[in-house]
Amino acid sequence: xxxxxxxxxxxxxxxxxxxxxxxxxxxxxxxxxxxxxxxxxxxxxxxxxxxxxxxxxxxxxxxxxxxxxxxxxxxxxxxxxxxxxxxxxxxxxxxxxxxxxxxxxxxxxxxxxxxxxxxxxxxxxxxxxxxxxxxxxxxxxxxxxxxxxxxxxxxxxxxxxxxxxxxxxxxxxxxxxxxxxxxxxxxxxxxxxxxx
Amino acid sequence: xxxxxxxxxxxxxxxxxxxxxxxxxxxxxxxxxxxxxxxxxxxxxxxxxxxxxxxxxxxxxxxxxxxxxxxxxxxxxxxxxxxxxxxxxxxxxxxxxxxxxxxxxxxxxxxxxxxxxxxxxxxxxxxxxxxxxxxxxxxxxxxxxxxxxxxxxxxxxxxxxxxxxxxxxxxxxxxxxxxxxxxxxxxxxxxxxxxxxxxxxxxxxxxxxxxxxxxxxxxxxxxxxxxxxxxxxxxxxxxxxxxxxxxxxxxxxxxxxxxxxxxxxxxxxxxxxxxxxxxxxxxxxxxxxxxxxxxxxxxxxxxxxxxxxxxxxxxxxxxxxxxxxxxxxxxxxxxxxxxxxxxxxxxxxxxxxxxxxxxxxxxxxxxxxxxxxxxxxxxxxxxxxxxxxxxxxxxxxxxxxxxxxxxxxxxxxxxxxxxxxxxxxxxxxxxxxxxxxxxxxxxxxxxxxxxxxxxxxxxxxxxxxxxxxxxxxxxxxxxxxxxxxxxxxxxxxxxxxxxxxxxxxxxxxx
Numbered sequence: 001x002x003x004x005x006x007x008x009x010x011x012x013x014x015x016x017x018x019x020x021x022x023x024x025x026x027x028x029x030x031x032x033x034x035x036x037x038x039x040x041x042x043x044x045x046x047x048x049x050x051x052x053x054x055x056x057x058x059x060x061x062x063x064x065x066x067x068x069x070x071x072x073x074x075x076x077x078x079x080x081x082x083x084x085x086x087x088x089x090x091x092x093x094x095x096x097x098x099x100x101x102x103x104x105x106x107x108x109x110x111x112x113x114x115x116x117x118x119x120x121x122x123x124x125x126x127x128x129x130x131x132x133x134x135x136x137x138x139x140x141x142x143x144x145x146x147x148x149x150x151x152x153x154x155x156x157x158x159x160x161x162x163x164x165x166x167x168x169x170x171x172x173x174x175x176x177x178x179x180x181x182x183x184x185x186x187x188x189x190x191x192x193x194x195x196x
Numbered sequence: 197x198x199x200x201x202x203x204x205x206x207x208x209x210x211x212x213x214x215x216x217x218x219x220x221x222x223x224x225x226x227x228x229x230x231x232x233x234x235x236x237x238x239x240x241x242x243x244x245x246x247x248x249x250x251x252x253x254x255x256x257x258x259x260x261x262x263x264x265x266x267x268x269x270x271x272x273x274x275x276x277x278x279x280x281x282x283x284x285x286x287x288x289x290x291x292x293x294x295x296x297x298x299x300x301x302x303x304x305x306x307x308x309x310x311x312x313x314x315x316x317x318x319x320x321x322x323x324x325x326x327x328x329x330x331x332x333x334x335x336x337x338x339x340x341x342x343x344x345x346x347x348x349x350x351x352x353x354x355x356x357x358x359x360x361x362x363x364x365x366x367x368x369x370x371x372x373x374x375x376x377x378x379x380x381x382x383x384x385x386x387x388x389x390x391x392x393x394x395x396x397x398x399x400x401x402x403x404x405x406x407x408x409x410x411x412x413x414x415x416x417x418x419x420x421x422x423x424x425x426x427x428x429x430x431x432x433x434x435x436x437x438x439x440x441x442x443x444x445x446x447x448x449x450x451x452x453x454x455x456x457x458x459x460x461x462x463x464x465x466x467x468x469x470x471x472x473x474x475x476x477x478x479x480x481x482x483x484x485x486x487x488x489x490x491x492x493x494x495x496x497x498x499x500x501x502x503x504x505x506x507x508x509x510x511x512x513x514x515x516x517x518x519x520x521x522x523x524x525x526x527x528x529x530x531x532x533x534x535x536x537x538x539x540x541x542x543x544x545x546x547x548x549x550x551x552x553x554x555x556x557x558x559x560x561x562x563x564x565x566x567x568x569x570x571x572x573x574x575x576x577x578x579x580x581x582x583x584x585x586x587x588x589x590x591x592x593x594x595x596x597x598x599x600x601x602x603x604x605x606x607x608x609x610x611x612x613x614x615x616x617x618x619x620x621x622x623x624x625x626x627x628x629x630x631x632x633x634x635x636x637x638x639x640x641x642x643x644x645x646x647x648x649x650x651x652x653x654x655x656x657x658x659x660x661x662x663x664x665x666x667x668x669x670x671x672x673x674x675x676x677x678x679x680x681x682x683x684x685x686x687x688x689x690x691x692x693x694x695x696x697x698x699x700x701x702x703x704x705x706x
Binding site: 041050053057058060061065068069072075079083084085086087088089090092093096097099100103104106107110111114116117118120121123124126127130131134135137138141142146150153154157158161162163164172173176180184190191192 | 279290291361363364366367370371373374377381383384386388389412416417419420583584585586588589590592593596597600601604606609610613616617620623624625626627643646647650651654655656657
């Protein structure tokens, strides 16, 4: 939606740029970056986004969703379809799975070239690391309470995923853990497993 | 008098201290997340769903809706001062808002935006008050066939109007419908897709799905996206707009509010489209459109009025028909279901306190937001300096601990993580999460009504066309389905069809 309507907005934006002349007061203009036209802004935002993934990403997505649809289809048939006047439990999931497969095939055939998927980059490992800390959190929380995993998770996210300084990360992670303890255990007495 | 007395009683509900407090909490959170980088209103509302368990339904919805329309105010601040739209609905505000900031008139831009937002919001609440009971009255005799058609149309519209590829959105919606079938079949009692797992026997809960896909998914996505450059915001001097500025923008505010109100009602419509359309309209009407993009006050006033009006009026389809018009409304729908309230035409009559309490709370919320956006704006400008890196672990922990508190279940935390990964992957591969969550919310309603209708028609699907309302709705459904193909054919002959114009056509048809 945004990208579609940007065209509308930006077509006029370039005209205004050509006519740009009246200068803002110089003092403020020095502090702030140049004003950009709608087109330039859109281009800048585009640059900040990760690179597009090629058509292969769409093929992979279409194959994955088609496979999911096929699995749904097979399980729905196993549940029994019945007839429209006497539907069995499988009829409705059967219909949805059909739609899903049809749309996935359409994506594979017609939508492949649309570059709306993002490529994975080296910073995607940060996401993987983030997920790993979440998994670690869940594994530990039931056994050892929430304080230690909260402290460690905050520290890792601040220091290694957020590139904060050591000092900031250590101070903040203790502060956050203390705040969570006060809010959830002391104030709200939520039955989350805790040590103290 | 009959009409007015429940409206007035609604004010009594709002003025209860608890509700006032939650209204304040809601709008402050909304304003904050509008200003802070990272999370949008849908993600925030999803993450805060566990908070609503302990309170009355009215109180919960007052807070959640406060977050939604509060974010529309807050998003303006980053657009004007940092050239970064805080919310999708503030993207067009960047063009003239930042140009004004560069001319040293950041205060003017913020002030006009706040007044426009307040006016748009208030006009829209009045419209909502007048229109909602009428729509609800009209829909009172909807039967299963009408609901089936309406739910299908609602899902399709949200899927086709969303940002991403339409095919992918429909795939996401079907995945949502499929997830909704997990658990016991209400008609036969048989288990579906449970894989003999006891935790799945009662089906998937809405909260972990919404928290995972919207909340955690977005946090994980930002982890990769994060650019840590902290930009110094422009200085804000005088936020009280001059008489001249007000005069220049009053027309734009009025037109933006009306346009926003109508665009917000449409399923799939909402704040983003409204702001884009209002900006385009002002530019088209202007005597010298070349001022736009170089600091025209109207270019800030119109979209900001429109996005607030639309945010408010998008409650109409939810509260009167039980059909959420966008992703955020889908989450509020889920929150109502959790509270044991089924939104629909009966809501105004059966639960007037809830209905009018929520609607009237918006007046208070908008006044609070106006105060925060004009006299107190300095505080929120300071908050702009908080880094996303610091917020990320805090939001993640609120999500994990929050979902645990609902059922005291570790399984629910696992669900959030799984759906968080799914939400991240969907974003990476260009699938919109909104249609999935919306379809999940409407899934069981849709299936139930479809099966009831088929029973009613003796198994003959042609019965849908036989009833006037469901027939018309299905016709619109088909038109929306075929619209992309028609557009393609149309574009080949006339290559310059502005996207915003198409939205107007859609508006008239629905």
